[in-house]
Amino acid sequence: xxxxxxxxxxxxxxxxxxxxxxxxxxxxxxxxxxxxxxxxxxxxxxxxxxxxxxxxxxxxxxxxxxxxxxxxxxxxxxxxxxxxxxxxxxxxxxxxxxxxxxxxxxxxxxxxxxxxxxxxxxxxxxxxxxxxxxxxxxxxxxxxxxxxxxxxxxxxxxxxxxxxxxxxxxxxxxxxxxxxxxxxxxxxxxxxxxxxxxxxxxxxxxxxxxxxxxxxxxxxxxxxxxxxxxxxxxxxxxxxxxxxxxxxxxxxxxxxxxxxxxxxxxxxxxxxxxxxxxxxxxxxxxxxxxxxxxxxxxxxxxxxxxxxxxxxxxxxxxxxxxxxxxxxxxxxxxxxxxxxxxxxxxxxxxxxxxxxxxxxxxxxxxxxxxxxxxxxxxxxxxxxxxxxxxxxxxxxxxxxxxxxxxxxxxxxxxxxxxxxxxxxxxxxxxxxxxxxxxx
Amino acid sequence: xxxxxxxxxxxxxxxxxxxxxxxxxxxxxxxxxxxxxxxxxxxxxxxxxxxxxxxxxxxxxxxxxxxxxxxxxxxxxxxxxxxxxxxxxxxxxxxxxxxxxxxxxxxxxxxxxxxxxxxxxxxxxxxxxxxxxxxxxxxxxxxxxxxxxxxxxxxxxxxxxxxxxxxxxxxxxxxxxxxxxxxxxxxxxxxxxxxxxxxxxxxxxxxxxxxxxxxxxxxxxxxxxxxxxxxxxxxxxxxxxxxxxxxxxxxxxxxxxxxxxxxxxxxxxxxxxxxxxxxxxxxxxxxxxxxxxxxxxxxxxxxxxxxxxxxxxxxxxxxxxxxxx
Numbered sequence: 001x002x003x004x005x006x007x008x009x010x011x012x013x014x015x016x017x018x019x020x021x022x023x024x025x026x027x028x029x030x031x032x033x034x035x036x037x038x039x040x041x042x043x044x045x046x047x048x049x050x051x052x053x054x055x056x057x058x059x060x061x062x063x064x065x066x067x068x069x070x071x072x073x074x075x076x077x078x079x080x081x082x083x084x085x086x087x088x089x090x091x092x093x094x095x096x097x098x099x100x101x102x103x104x105x106x107x108x109x110x111x112x113x114x115x116x117x118x119x120x121x122x123x124x125x126x127x128x129x130x131x132x133x134x135x136x137x138x139x140x141x142x143x144x145x146x147x148x149x150x151x152x153x154x155x156x157x158x159x160x161x162x163x164x165x166x167x168x169x170x171x172x173x174x175x176x177x178x179x180x181x182x183x184x185x186x187x188x189x190x191x192x193x194x195x196x197x198x199x200x201x202x203x204x205x206x207x208x209x210x211x212x213x214x215x216x217x218x219x220x221x222x223x224x225x226x227x228x229x230x231x232x233x234x235x236x237x238x239x240x241x242x243x244x245x246x247x248x249x250x251x252x253x254x255x256x257x258x259x260x261x262x263x264x265x266x267x268x269x270x271x272x273x274x275x276x277x278x279x280x281x282x283x284x285x286x287x288x289x290x291x292x293x294x295x296x297x298x299x300x301x302x303x304x305x306x307x308x309x310x311x312x313x314x315x316x317x318x319x320x321x322x323x324x325x326x327x328x329x330x331x332x333x334x335x336x337x338x339x340x341x342x343x344x345x346x347x348x349x350x351x352x353x354x355x356x357x358x359x360x361x362x363x364x365x366x367x368x369x370x371x372x373x374x375x376x377x378x379x380x381x382x383x384x385x386x387x388x389x390x391x392x393x394x395x396x397x398x399x400x401x402x403x404x405x406x407x408x409x410x411x412x413x414x415x416x417x418x419x420x421x422x423x424x425x426x427x428x429x430x431x432x433x434x435x436x437x438x439x
Numbered sequence: 440x441x442x443x444x445x446x447x448x449x450x451x452x453x454x455x456x457x458x459x460x461x462x463x464x465x466x467x468x469x470x471x472x473x474x475x476x477x478x479x480x481x482x483x484x485x486x487x488x489x490x491x492x493x494x495x496x497x498x499x500x501x502x503x504x505x506x507x508x509x510x511x512x513x514x515x516x517x518x519x520x521x522x523x524x525x526x527x528x529x530x531x532x533x534x535x536x537x538x539x540x541x542x543x544x545x546x547x548x549x550x551x552x553x554x555x556x557x558x559x560x561x562x563x564x565x566x567x568x569x570x571x572x573x574x575x576x577x578x579x580x581x582x583x584x585x586x587x588x589x590x591x592x593x594x595x596x597x598x599x600x601x602x603x604x605x606x607x608x609x610x611x612x613x614x615x616x617x618x619x620x621x622x623x624x625x626x627x628x629x630x631x632x633x634x635x636x637x638x639x640x641x642x643x644x645x646x647x648x649x650x651x652x653x654x655x656x657x658x659x660x661x662x663x664x665x666x667x668x669x670x671x672x673x674x675x676x677x678x679x680x681x682x683x684x685x686x687x688x689x690x691x692x693x694x695x696x697x698x699x700x701x702x703x704x705x706x707x708x709x710x711x712x713x714x715x716x717x718x719x720x721x722x723x724x725x726x727x728x729x730x731x732x733x734x735x736x737x738x739x740x741x742x743x744x745x746x747x748x749x750x751x752x753x754x755x756x757x758x759x760x761x762x763x764x
Contacts, residue, residue, distance in 0.1 A: 175711050179508075184498035188540045190760065205709070254706055262707035265658030269632040270495040273542070297631070 005113070005373040007366045015346050019371035019379035023389035026348070051307055051344070052326035056353050059412040064399030080396035085388055087403050089361045090202055090300025090338050091275035092127045092168035096388050097355060097403045100380075101302075101342050101363035102131030102172050102204075115157045116372040120380035122158035125166025129204055129277075129302075129363070130154055131174070151182070152191050159194060168200035170277050170300075174217065175253035177206075187271050201274050202299065203267055207260070207289070208252055208281030210308025210343050213322040216250035218313065257292055264296035275299040282306045282322040282343075287331045294337040302363060303328045305343030329357035330418040346383075348390025355403055356410045441748065443756045446764050450754060457590040458752055461583055462740045466532065468582040469556055472575055479526045483515040483533035483557065489714050491516045493661025495633060497537035511536040514733055516663055517718050519559040520694060523727040531557040532736070539759040546636050547748040548686055550737055551757040558691075559731030565675050565693050568730035569651065572679060572689065573609050576649060576734075580604050583743050596745035600683055603647045609679070610650040614659075617642060617652050633659045634678075639686040646682035653677045662704035664692035679734075681742040688739050691732025698722045 006012065018025040028036065070078040087097045100121045103114075121128040130151060155169055169192075173182045183203045186192050195201040208214065221235065223244040236247045255263075260278075267276050278293040279302040280286055290301045305325020323331070325343035332339065341354040342363030351362045364383070371379035395401065398410050408414065449455055470480065486502050491514035500511040512518075515533045522529045533555045543549035558575075560568060583591070584598060591598055612620075614634070621628040621638045628638045633655065642652075654673045657666055664674040676692030695701050701722050705712045712719060740752035750756035757763050 173709070175709075178710050179714060181498055184496065184538075187496050188498045188538050188759075190541065193541055251711065253711075259703070259706045262658045263709045265631045265656070266708055268629065269659045272496075272629075272632065272635060 005370055007370060010344065010366050010370075011346060012370055015367045015370045015383065016374045018347070018383045018386040019374035020382065022382035022385045024386075025382075026386050026390045026393075052324045053305075053307075053343075053350055053353055056326065056411050056413040058349060058352060058356070058394060058398065058410055060397045060410075061399060066401070066405060067399040070401045078396065078401060080392040083392040083395045083401050085391055085395075085403060087360060088338070089127050089340065090168075090170065090277050092200055092202070093125075093166050094127050094361065095125050095166060096384060097351065097359075097361040097391070098126050098384065098387060099170075099302075099340055099342075099361050099363045100126060100128040100368045101308075101365035102129040103365055103369055112376065113369055113372050114154055116376035117368050117380055118154045118157040119161050120372060120378070120384075121368070122161035122167065123163075124381060124384050125163045126384065127168045127170065127202075127361075128158055129170040129172055131172030131177075131204070131206060151186070152189070155186075155191055155195075159191075162200075165198075168202060168275070169195055170202035170204045170275070172204040172206050172279065174206040175251050183267075183271060183274075187274065196273050199273075199275070202277045203271055203274050204277035204279050204302070205263060205267065206279045207255055208283070208304070209279075210282055210304035210306050210322060210325075211313035212317040213281035213283055213306070214252060215313070215317070216252040218250075219248050220245050221248045222246075255289075257288070260289060260292050261296045264293060264298055268297050277302060277340075279304060282308075282325070282328050284323065286323065286328050287333070290332045290334075290339070294334075300338040300340055300360075301334075302340040302342060303332070303359070304363075305341065308343035308363075308365065325354070326357065329354060329359060330414070332358070334358045334360070346387075348387050348394055351387060352391055352394045352398075352406060353411060355406045356408055358408075360403075442758060442761060443750050443763060446755070449756070453593065454751070455754070457593040458740060458744050458746065459754060460590045461587050461594075461744045462736065462752060464583050464587050465579050465736070465740060465743065468579045469530075469532075469575065472578045473528075473530050473558065476528070476571075478528040478530050478558070481522055481525075481529050481531055483531040484512060484518050485534065486511055487518070488716070489517065489718065490514065491661060492708055492710060493663070495659075496540045500536050500538060513537045514555060515557055516661070516731075516733070517715075519557055519731055520663070520696070520726055520729060521718075521721060523559060523561040523729055524721075527561040527727075529559055531555070533557045533733075541760040543636070544759045544761060548636065548738060548741075549759055550749055550753060551759045552755075553738075553749075553753070554736040556734040556736055556739075557731070558733070559694075559729050561727040561729045563693075563730040565653075565677065565730055568691060568693075568732060569677065572691065572732055572734075576609075576679070576688075576739075577605055579739070580743060591744065594744050594746070596743075600647070601743065601745070604649055604682070607648065609648060610646070612650065612652060613654045614652055614656060614673075615654070631656055631658060636686070639680060640684050643680050643682055643686045644684035646680065649679055649681050649688070651677050651679055657704075658707070660690075660692070662701060662708050663694050665695040666700070666704075675730075677732075679732075681738070683742075683745075685738070685742040687735075688742060689732050689734040691730065693730040694728070696722065696726045696728050 085096045087094055089099060158169060171186050192201055223246055234249045238247045239245050276298050277300040278298045280289050282305050293301045305328055306322030307325055325341060329341060338360045339358055340361050340363055341359035345351055345362045345364050346367035354362045368380055371383035400406055443449055486509045488509055490499055490510040490512045499513055502509040512535055514535050515531055535555055536552050539549045539551055617634055618628045618630045626638050626641055655676050657672050657674055660674055664676040667673045667675050678687050679689040681688045702712050737749050737752040741749045746752055750758050
């Protein structure tokens with residue numbers, strides 16, 4: 001059942017190694033210990049394409065007032081094991097600054113892998129987003145359509161493992177999903193009542209995606225399936241007459257400032273007990289859109305960088321369209337608002353860099369699904385444990401012991417306009433201390 | 440909160456009989472009053488490719504209509520506007536189905552299946568339609584007090600309290616004023632949203648007479664409520680709230696009939712305008728300006744009869760989430 005997924009342009013081998021070995025995969029191979037010499041390696045990045053995020057470096061200071069604070073607090077020298085990674089994400093409590101992202105409108109997330117991801121994310125109490133046109137494609141699972149691909153099955157798998165007080169499910173809805181009234185369905189369903197009553201249900205308004213900003217979801221369907229959904233999607237025979245397969249496109253939906261603002265208000269009005277999340281594609285006006293979302297009351301804004309996505313996008317878009325994640329994060333100023341960053345996340349350094357650029361948490365998409373594909377019982381748990389191990393090492397090296405303390409002063413390689421300044425823009429006391437360390 | 444008993448027990452009870460007699464009187468009075476004012480009663484549609492999207496949080500019921508996804512009516516609002524192609528003043532006694540959120544099972548004010556007295560008047564303004572609403576409600580109360588004294592007595596209704604509704608014109612306050620009042624009372628009411636159910640009960644418990652809340656913010660209602668030109672961001676709409684803690688009875692508005700504005704407002708509600716093909720075609724060709732309202736029949740019955748729960752005002756009650764005959 002495993003090993004079927006591939007992810008070109010993604011460090012698949014390293015992710016699978018982490019899914020097998022957990023934190024051990026964050027270190028050099030055990031058999032090399034005391035034999036091989038290390039230093040200046042690009043082990044982590046050599047399987048990955050370089051983007052702006054990769055060129056940034058995390059730069060620990062030498063003088064660490066925050067470490068002194070922690071030392072005083074503990075009464076002993078702090079270690080990486082003293083780093084607390086728990087954080088609030090979009091109204092949920094998560095033990096890690098990580099969220100499991102939805103995986104686009106392909107069939108990848110359907111079926112057993114989607115449920116394996118849900119079970120393991122639930123066990124760790126990490127928030128999970130469900131999208132992927134699950135309801136239009138696979139049904140909700142209430143009346144006879146209860147198969148392993150349904151939305152209800154995914155939510156049930158997650159909830160069955162979920163510890164009290166942690167995690168939560170964000171159910172995505174795009175313009176096409178709105179026809180199926182996904183949110184209304186979930187909001188009035190007995191399966192989700194425990195999530196709703198414990199404040200652990202969110203609805204995520206999807207404005208687009210990193211892999212193809214400006215376009216809607218795309219998938220390949222067989223002609224009969226395409227015909228069945230023709231009223232809802234555009235079906236295009238781009239693959240020629242030699243195949244029954246066709247390109248199916250969803251509309252991206254039309255947004256203006258007013259439309260975005262009002263849709264969020266309407267969500268809050270219609271679903272007062274759900275958290276409201278908004279997912280933005282990496283558009284050039286991302287700062288304006290994120291600002292509108294937060295001002296209208298969104299509990300979280302997910303920034304999907306141009307490096308994000310399942311890879312099912314026109315080739316031209318993958319290489320040439322949309323702002324890179326780092327640029328997106330530099331353009332917005334989340335402040336105390338919750339921003340979730342996604343785009344080729346799979347290990348600790350990229351995650352910590354995103355946190356330093358203002359994200360509250362990062363989304364694992366392809367990595368989570370590859371890990372569950374590698375080992376449906378433990379793969380994602382191992383990957384999460386490995387990420388947590390790395391993030392603890394990194395934060396403690398920066399002399400910081402909670403995720404909220406990380407800031408731009410911890411990064412080297414930012415363009416001058418985005419680099420930290422000696423007078424902090426954000427007057428939080430922690431940032432004030434750190435700003436003194438700015439190189 | 441009690442739940443309905445089995446159909447035999449419910450229908451054979453003296454209480455139910457008294458309630459249904461009152462409900463019959465209400466319907467009879469509504470029909471007589473509106474007919475006397477020149478209205479035509481139409482029979483409403485039950486299914487259609489789209490229905491009212493403005494029902495907060497409730498799920499629509501999908502119907503497989505020869506392979507097309509159709510909906511049972513959550514309300515016939517779009518058809519009320521279309522009915523004005525035939526007559527200037529129309530009304531329906533319309534069945535509605537809304538799979539309400541499960542929490543509404545405990546409000547005493549929600550049914551998954553209910554009926555609405557739906558009224559629409561071409562060329563009417565909000566003040567015209569409010570005048571009509573007030574005259575209709577007053578007439579219904581007056582007639583019920585007069586002709587159903589025995590049934591009201593059987594139910595133990597405080598008729599003096601009910602009679603206060605007739606003493607003076609209904610009061611009015613804006614949504615913003617209602618929000619301020621609730622916040623004064625320590626209730627955390629959003630200024631962007633409809634008055635929540637608990638908030639409505641709090642305001643209703645303070646009142647001795649039915650009163651109106653006007654000018655709801657855009658984003659709290661369906662796309663068909665017209666936005667105010669004088670107060671952008673606010674709607675030319677209203678709710679009628681029953682006193683004595685009974686809460687909302689009726690919603691209504693001046694309607695948007697400008698095609699461009701309708702399409703934009705549909706997007707503001709997150710929907711795909713393509714779903715509304717027939718309606719948008721009509722709007723593009725010109726839909727009459729109008730105003731109208733929908734009164735929840737079972738809620739009105741509950742208020743007039745003084746019932747604990749709205750299900751008592753239905754012969755075949757469907758409490759949200761509760762399997763029922």
